[in-house]
Amino acid sequence: MSSTTSREIASQPDVWARALTDAHTAGAVLGQPGDRTLILGCGTSAFVAESLAALREAAGQGETDAAYASEWRPGRRYDRVVAISRSGTTTEVVDALRLVPDGPVRAGILGVAGTTLDLACDESLVLDYADESSVVQTRFPTTVLALARASFDEDLTGLVEEGRTALAAPLPVRVQDYDHFVFLGTSWTYGLAQEAALKIREAAQAWSESYPALDYRHGPIAVAHPGTLVMLFGALDRALAADIERTGARVWHIDADPLVQLLQAQRLAVELAESRGLSPDRPRHLTRSVVLD
Structure with missing residues (x-):
């Protein structure tokens, strides 16, 4: 990197x-x-x-x-x-x-x-x-x-080591295989799903969406296809995953803390940008801070 x-x-x-x-x-x-x-x-x-x-x-x-x-x-x-x-x-x-x-x-x-x-x-x-x-x-x-x-007194004892372990391994997906990226979360991880989708748009100028996990069946799943990668944040909902897989889309779930899942989504955005010949350091039309007159 x-x-x-x-x-x-x-x-x-x-x-x-x-x-x-x-x-x-x-x-x-x-x-x-x-x-x-x-x-x-x-x-x-x-x-x-x-x-x-x-x-x-x-x-x-x-x-x-x-x-x-x-x-x-x-x-x-x-x-x-x-x-x-x-x-x-x-x-x-x-x-x-x-x-x-x-x-x-x-x-x-x-x-x-x-x-x-x-x-x-x-x-x-x-x-x-x-x-x-x-x-x-x-x-x-x-x-x-x-x-x-x-x-808030959550036990995050293993978070740092989980992050280091994730970074030491290659991503388990080939970004070139997908043209559509969807991120689903529930409760506090819905914010993470929105952030992951934003990273794909910012860094790689690619088609990405985010939804509350159980709302995905209520319309958005209609555009899922074999070129769709759907990442699930938080715990794995096996019934939802099965419904998504029936569309031909791939479900990507990492058995790790949600922040480590987001770290992997950030890596995905960078790899996707680089596969398209783009620099994640120079996103189109963006600056570090929006300062208005």
Whole structure:
């Protein structure tokens, strides 16, 4: 793996290991148990926000909403509003945080200190060791999720080693065999499915989709064909897999932690880009941060 994106993907287990040592202190940015919390983001960070909201509620930490920063408007009452932005400069995220009325704590999770978002926050968690130079995000979102899960007392003892083992082996699929990529998840892993599909579009300019796993039968399965690769996040649903395979599509499920599954999907995106003569470091029409006039 020679691209910057590839090297940042490969660094994830080491970055996760560092994050897990700080989890119970750093996780406080998501609020105290019982706080009504809103999590905002754009693009990848919006998908992370959706996953965090599902994880936080499942852990009994309190009611948690997620929203696209570009779409959110004040209305519901919150104790805390958390904005996620790797760059700390995304215009819609900063603007959304400025719309928050007096009262809620304004918190940020970002990769760079001293940025516009950082200065707009009452509290900030700066994961500068997880920041990236690539336009395409990989290790920053997975690190945020690993840290949050550990702060919710999930046992992630084997996560780092699982990641290293996955990286040491070649991908078990030939990307050239497929022209259509589908990612399915449930609960918090639906956010991961959306993120995986985005990576395929960003890096490889390829046809990719994402859905809640059990909703796939409700229409989207109609375009599945022998050139379709369907990746299932989380536990394997054998009945769903059988229905997909009857279309001629291939089901890809990795028996590993969902973050390791996402790491493998990121590798898939890079390999697909390179097989098409594209550089994952230079995605078409994209920059590292969307900053508007």
